Amino acid sequence: MKRLLTALITAALVLSAASAAAQLTIEISQGADNPTAIAVVPFAWQGVGAAPEEIASIVDRDLARSGQFAPIALADMLGNPTTESEVFYRDWRSLSTEYLLIGQVSAETGLLRVDYELFDVVRQTKVLASSESGPVRDARMLAHRVADAVYEKLTGVPGAFATKLLYISVDRVPGANDHSRLTMSDSDGARPAVLLDTHEPLLTPTWSPDGKNIAYVSFETGRPAIYRQEIATGRRQQLTNFPGLNSSPAWSPDGKTMAMVLSKDGNADIYLMDLATKKLTQLTRHYAIDTEPAWMPDGQSLLFTSDRGGKPQIYRYDLSSGNTNRVTYEGTYNARARVSQDGRSVVMVHQTAGRFHIAVLDLVTNRMQILTSTELDESPSIAPNGSMVLYATKDKSRSILAAVAVDGEAKFMLPASKGDVREPAWSPYLSR
Amino acid sequence: MKHLTIASKAIALLFSAALLVACSGSDTKEQDEAAAAAAAAAAASASAAQAAQAAQGAAVSAEMAAIEEAAASAGTVFYFEYDSANLTPEALDALNANIALLQRNNTNIRLEGHTDERGTREYNLALGEGRANSVRDYMVASGISGSRIETISFGEERPIAYGTGEANWSENRRVELKSQ
Numbered sequence: 001m002k003r004l005l006t007a008l009i010t011a012a013l014v015l016s017a018a019s020a021a022a023q024l025t026i027e028i029s030q031g032a033d034n035p036t037a038i039a040v041v042p043f044a045w046q047g048v049g050a051a052p053e054e055i056a057s058i059v060d061r062d063l064a065r066s067g068q069f070a071p072i073a074l075a076d077m078l079g080n081p082t083t084e085s086e087v088f089y090r091d092w093r094s095l096s097t098e099y100l101l102i103g104q105v106s107a108e109t110g111l112l113r114v115d116y117e118l119f120d121v122v123r124q125t126k127v128l129a130s131s132e133s134g135p136v137r138d139a140r141m142l143a144h145r146v147a148d149a150v151y152e153k154l155t156g157v158p159g160a161f162a163t164k165l166l167y168i169s170v171d172r173v174p175g176a177n178d179h180s181r182l183t184m185s186d187s188d189g190a191r192p193a194v195l196l197d198t199h200e201p202l203l204t205p206t207w208s209p210d211g212k213n214i215a216y217v218s219f220e221t222g223r224p225a226i227y228r229q230e231i232a233t234g235r236r237q238q239l240t241n242f243p244g245l246n247s248s249p250a251w252s253p254d255g256k257t258m259a260m261v262l263s264k265d266g267n268a269d270i271y272l273m274d275l276a277t278k279k280l281t282q283l284t285r286h287y288a289i290d291t292e293p294a295w296m297p298d299g300q301s302l303l304f305t306s307d308r309g310g311k312p313q314i315y316r317y318d319l320s321s322g323n324t325n326r327v328t329y330e331g332t333y334n335a336r337a338r339v340s341q342d343g344r345s346v347v348m349v350h351q352t353a354g355r356f357h358i359a360v361l362d363l364v365t366n367r368m369q370i371l372t373s374t375e376l377d378e379s380p381s382i383a384p385n386g387s388m389v390l391y392a393t394k395d396k397s398r399s400i401l402a403a404v405a406v407d408g409e410a411k412f413m414l415p416a417s418k419g420d421v422r423e424p425a426w427s428p429y430l431s432r
Numbered sequence: 433m434k435h436l437t438i439a440s441k442a443i444a445l446l447f448s449a450a451l452l453v454a455c456s457g458s459d460t461k462e463q464d465e466a467a468a469a470a471a472a473a474a475a476a477s478a479s480a481a482q483a484a485q486a487a488q489g490a491a492v493s494a495e496m497a498a499i500e501e502a503a504a505s506a507g508t509v510f511y512f513e514y515d516s517a518n519l520t521p522e523a524l525d526a527l528n529a530n531i532a533l534l535q536r537n538n539t540n541i542r543l544e545g546h547t548d549e550r551g552t553r554e555y556n557l558a559l560g561e562g563r564a565n566s567v568r569d570y571m572v573a574s575g576i577s578g579s580r581i582e583t584i585s586f587g588e589e590r591p592i593a594y595g596t597g598e599a600n601w602s603e604n605r606r607v608e609l610k611s612q
Binding site: 177 | 515549550551552553554555557558559561562565583584585586587589590594595596
């Protein structure tokens with residue numbers, strides 16, 4: 001009886017946490033030039049009762065959000081084919097549709113199965129036929145995987161829809177500390193779940209490379225400390241408790257080491273912690289601020305922010321030689337670098353003419369491009385396929401999340417249903 | 433140069449405070465003079481000696497009251513320029529008034545560093561720590577024991593003013609002194 005009661009209380013707590021999560025909403029503000037016209041026809045539901053999710057509509061919105069696709073409106077479709085034999089190319093050509101996606105959804109013993117086919121309307125050929133299956137509770141994830149496959153087939157780049165976001169949602173409490181919730185959602189903002197709830201400052205949520213663990217800085221003991229948390233179990237471990245700063249956790253690409261910022265030896269410097277032994281290695285020793293370490297994907301060097309030249313700029317520390325080189329010269333303030341998986345693009349907070357924007361530096365051409373036109377932009381996080389950058393910005397006096405394509409074309413905003421949201425962290429690709 | 437002037441004023445103030453503390457002891461010239469004056473007064477009148485002692489006590493507590501009043505009017509929040517951990521002349525004035533008080537009590541204090549919302553959050557955590565450290569270092573150089581001082585940075589996470597613009601930002605770039 002007591003166990004049942006405990007289970008009920010736990011369930012109630014989980015439910016209340018879920019209802020308290022601020023849901024992100026999506027407002028597309030700008031698409032790419034010449035997006036591909038695609039018709040995503042509602043998939044046939046072959047199970048009993050109501051379909052668990054509108055799979056096709058999730059795929060449709062994923063593709064639209066990328067900015068690279070212009071889905072055909074449902075109302076304009078001349079037919080709703082769900083099998084190849086029902087496809088009449090002339091109907092779709094008349095709508096200037098370039099591609100057509102159809103499918104069927106079935107359910108058996110708790111497993112959901114999505115079969116889908118993609119047609120090239122211009123060439124009148126089938127270009128992709130595949131299926132996805134998984135537990136009914138993962139229906140949305142199955143839809144995102146279909147979108148990933150379609151996106152990859154048509155752009156040549158793997159999709160990043162079947163991924164997760166971490167962000168911090170904040171409610172202001174008059175006369176008291178802000179109420180912060182570390183939240184994880186699907187890449188489209190759906191299914192928000194609260195992972196940590198606190199009235200003390202909470203910052204820098206970050207993913208382990210396998211997407212199974214997260215780390216963050218929490219002031220819950222009254223002082224900053226770095227914590228690691230396993231997503232599946234919620235199990236937490238406090239990794240640091242040093243005097244002064246304990247901040248900016250960043251997992252190495254092999255998952256074995258965590259870069260971090262400590263000031264126990266004087267002021268903010270970069271350290272590495274071996275996660276198995278907890279042994280620390282100090283990388284930088286400078287009286288200036290050294291912070292915000294970010295690993296290069298090969299794990300051989302780290303980028304970090306330092307004001308050793310007078311103003312914050314990005315530097316690179318090479319692990320084998322111990323040498324430090326300055327990376328950014330353009331702009332009065334460059335900070336918080338994040339590197340694309342191919343190691344070529346570095347996104348960062350960049351100040352020019354007094355305004356803070358998100359900019360991307362191409363390490364090959366050394367060209368810096370400003371991606372955003374909003375102000376007070378911060379916390380850029382790059383999608384695992386390198387296509388989009390998620391960041392935090394201000395809309396009037398509210399903090400919201402926003403996304404911009406790495407080429408600067410497509411843009412969308414993700415305000416929360418309530419309160420402020422900030423510090424987005426896009427997950428790596430997730431294993432099934 | 434202005435910093436120097438203020439610092440030397442502070443040192444003068446501290447010196448006179450130290451002198452007052454010393455007066456309540458028994459081995460200084462001033463104390464001897466006061467004792468001699470009291471003895472001379474006693475020779476004339478016992479009640480006059482009591483009056484002299486009362487006057488001395490009143491002078492000490494008046495001085496303390498003045499220090500307390502100066503500290504109270506200076507406040508316990510020290511403000512900074514954008515992206516800087518250097519103490520401004522105004523911050524030094526307020527700081528000196530507080531140091532004069534700290535010289536006369538044994539209070540342990542906590543220095544909380546804060547920044548405005550501009551720039552990145554992690555950089556601001558480090559900047560807030562730099563500000564708290566600037567205040568601590570100046571206090572230690574002024575003779576306050578480092579063991580009485582704890583520092584912490586909240587970066588931009590605990591603003592006083594939530595809006596944007598310099599009027600709000602300048603309120604948030606601060607170190608708050610809190611008694612433990």
